[in-house]
Amino acid sequence: MKVCLIGAGGGIGRQLLKTFSEKHEVTAVYRTLPVTAPEGVVLARFGDDAGLRAAVAGSEVVIHAALDQKSKGKAFTTSNRAVTERLLDLIQPETCRLFVYFSSQVVYAVLDAEKHPVQGEDAVLEDRPGLDAYTKLKLTEEQRVKEVCAAKGIDYLIVRPTVVMGPHMQWSSGIVGAMRMAPFGLKGRTINLIHVADLSEQLLALVERGVKNDIVNLGDLDVTSDEYFRHAAGLAGRPIFFAPGWLTGAAGKAIPSTLWFFAHDVTVASDKVRRLSGVEPHRQLPDFFEPPAKVVVARDLDAVREIATSGKPFHTVGRGYYLWFNDRMSTDQLVMEHYAGVVRQDEGHITVRAGTTLRGVLDHLAPQDLTLATLPEFVDISAGACFFAEVHGSSAEYISVYDLITAIRYMDRAGVEHHSQRNDFEWDRLRASHDIVVTEVTFKTVPNYRLANVIEWHPDSALDEYVAGGYQKNFSTTVHWYPRSRELMVYNVNPLDDAHPKDRGPFAPMRGSPAAMQKLLLSLRLRGRLRIVGDSEQVLAPWTGVPAKEIVGRFFRDGRRRVRNLEVCVPDYHAAKFVEKLRGRLPQMALKAGQGVGVRFTRSASSGRGFVWVEMTSRDASQMHALVEMADEVTGGEYWVHRGKYVPSTVSVDHLFIPRSLGLPLTTAEPKTEESKT
Numbered sequence: 001m002k003v004c005l006i007g008a009g010g011g012i013g014r015q016l017l018k019t020f021s022e023k024h025e026v027t028a029v030y031r032t033l034p035v036t037a038p039e040g041v042v043l044a045r046f047g048d049d050a051g052l053r054a055a056v057a058g059s060e061v062v063i064h065a066a067l068d069q070k071s072k073g074k075a076f077t078t079s080n081r082a083v084t085e086r087l088l089d090l091i092q093p094e095t096c097r098l099f100v101y102f103s104s105q106v107v108y109a110v111l112d113a114e115k116h117p118v119q120g121e122d123a124v125l126e127d128r129p130g131l132d133a134y135t136k137l138k139l140t141e142e143q144r145v146k147e148v149c150a151a152k153g154i155d156y157l158i159v160r161p162t163v164v165m166g167p168h169m170q171w172s173s174g175i176v177g178a179m180r181m182a183p184f185g186l187k188g189r190t191i192n193l194i195h196v197a198d199l200s201e202q203l204l205a206l207v208e209r210g211v212k213n214d215i216v217n218l219g220d221l222d223v224t225s226d227e228y229f230r231h232a233a234g235l236a237g238r239p240i241f242f243a244p245g246w247l248t249g250a251a252g253k254a255i256p257s258t259l260w261f262f263a264h265d266v267t268v269a270s271d272k273v274r275r276l277s278g279v280e281p282h283r284q285l286p287d288f289f290e291p292p293a294k295v296v297v298a299r300d301l302d303a304v305r306e307i308a309t310s311g312k313p314f315h316t317v318g319r320g321y322y323l324w325f326n327d328r329m330s331t332d333q334l335v336m337e338h339y340a341g342v343v344r345q346d347e348g349h350i351t352v353r354a355g356t357t358l359r360g361v362l363d364h365l366a367p368q369d370l371t372l373a374t375l376p377e378f379v380d381i382s383a384g385a386c387f388f389a390e391v392h393g394s395s396a397e398y399i400s401v402y403d404l405i406t407a408i409r410y411m412d413r414a415g416v417e418h419h420s421q422r423n424d425f426e427w428d429r430l431r432a433s434h435d436i437v438v439t440e441v442t443f444k445t446v447p448n449y450r451l452a453n454v455i456e457w458h459p460d461s462a463l464d465e466y467v468a469g470g471y472q473k474n475f476s477t478t479v480h481w482y483p484r485s486r487e488l489m490v491y492n493v494n495p496l497d498d499a500h501p502k503d504r505g506p507f508a509p510m511r512g513s514p515a516a517m518q519k520l521l522l523s524l525r526l527r528g529r530l531r532i533v534g535d536s537e538q539v540l541a542p543w544t545g546v547p548a549k550e551i552v553g554r555f556f557r558d559g560r561r562r563v564r565n566l567e568v569c570v571p572d573y574h575a576a577k578f579v580e581k582l583r584g585r586l587p588q589m590a591l592k593a594g595q596g597v598g599v600r601f602t603r604s605a606s607s608g609r610g611f612v613w614v615e616m617t618s619r620d621a622s623q624m625h626a627l628v629e630m631a632d633e634v635t636g637g638e639y640w641v642h643r644g645k646y647v648p649s650t651v652s653v654d655h656l657f658i659p660r661s662l663g664l665p666l667t668t669a670e671p672k673t674e675e676s677k678t
């Protein structure tokens, strides 16, 4: 059977794609094309007229499971109506035998709960006032689908899912997240749950069994709202508070029709789908929720092996800063921070366990008058993270700390630990797949040296000169640009060739703070002195940790409107154009007073490649998305996003690390590693 699935990127669509493509030929239609898709699936973009036409014309079953939730207000209805009309226009009886439309149980919101305590597909849906846009949309579109299909002589199937549950779904993972913030629930309602995997099986069976010109609820288990909320709160680790009866009654009137099942105690019938599809899920309430993610703290390799070989997805955490800026992850977590310590040190190299921080490395090296040749401004960063993220400051000699790594040990998903000497070709592949746990990292070391930082303020027109190559005059140039006050703060860092009475020792300047605060702080700390002078690491990396890390982390991770930090990198030959474009776009980006843009410069002395890094911190994610879009437009796709900071979901893995083996195909490299089971 040839199936065209519209809305393949949505929560339901992704599972439909999985279920249908296992047995049938599927063309998956997306609003934005994904980076990967199941093997054998043909991809199409809804906005590509010819592609969409061909996808629909080439399929005997067309499933419309798309919903534009981004459009708000009137645009919500207009945009969604347009999608459905487009599809109804494209289907033709010569090619399409069945049009499947995803409606919803919300259509029952029109019914009087007193008269209809059980809502079945045969209910007569009288209109009634007080319906929200989503309910009206589904009611209107059900009618349109029936009309158009009848007129064209094409069979239809309308499905009305109940409350859809499953990984990342609003009513399962979402409600558990909500319970962490506000563990409140309503009592005395009946909710019908359907797991997205069962829903897909039900639909597949209905289509394969030839059910047509019919309406079928896709539902499974009735639970009480008491049980449902109590279970979700339990998973969130919070005690549940139920609204008192009088409040539940009063709230019922204010509940939008999309959530009608919280306003009335009614049951949605699910016997028809069982009968027609033959699918009997037998789930109990806990089976509708994701099991709580496991956290494994690695103190030895056995713990790493346990999670690496579990066969389940997991994410590795160094010090965990990337979790501050990105959406919560529901997979198991491997925490590496206690797998730390120096393993060995030989001539010019130091080997540490992956959870060791750069601070730990520097503390070990400093008494021997040794250091690392490039550093970020902040050194509470794990060695393991330096393999995957481009951890950088400003440097005339290295792109990032990654370039100081000469060897690693890592564990693969079979639980085998490998030793791998630097091999750009192989390491690009490892960084792209990110399917390993780095267990040890070897960095090259250099003799310590002294640096001086001269901080200057300029009008922001001076930025162009730095970006055009002026940054190369310094050993390290870091810029903080305040577009609203049109000024630029610049750290000019250079090796020290003299001592001066007007020098002062290193301190941690608050580079991200508003200009006025920054100036005040600098004048208090510098007190007329001109240069900040010290050992290289004290000047390059004045930040050794975050005070009250847990509390600050919670503020970043759990805040209602989260603060995010994103850094985008472009090759220096695109940088002038990128900055020009950014300057032009800034007025529309609505920067807050005091909000600045960090600009850092790195170069690889050995290859002559130069890079400009542009960083923003904001509660407004659209500013960051605009930054990435501009980088993409200006560079034609030759840009990177810092993997240890906010990574928008549209950014694919090839934009998360700068390949060092230029021009070589990544997929064909054979790993040359030595295996060891330790």
Ligand SMILES: Cc1cc2nc3c(=O)[nH]c(=O)nc-3n(C[C@H](O)[C@H](O)[C@H](O)COP(=O)(O)OP(=O)(O)OC[C@H]3O[C@@H](n4cnc5c(N)ncnc54)[C@H](O)[C@@H]3O)c2cc1C
Pocket: 315, 316, 317, 318, 319, 320, 321, 322, 323, 336, 354, 355, 376, 377, 378, 380, 381, 382, 383, 384, 385, 386, 388, 389, 390, 391, 392, 393, 436, 437, 438, 439, 546, 643, 644, 645
């Ligand atoms: C206050 C502050 C200041 C910062 N300043 C700078 C700066 O000056 N320059 C800069 O470049 N960045 C800076 N960053 C960003 C920082 O580099 C990233 O957040 C980095 O990821 C932090 O390291 P981490 O040990 O917390 O790694 P995590 O954030 O925990 O992990 C980062 C990535 O590495 C992976 N990973 C970590 N360890 C392993 C392992 N052992 N095996 C496999 N994968 C692993 C993770 O899965 C993840 O993809 C700053 C961040 C903060 C919070």
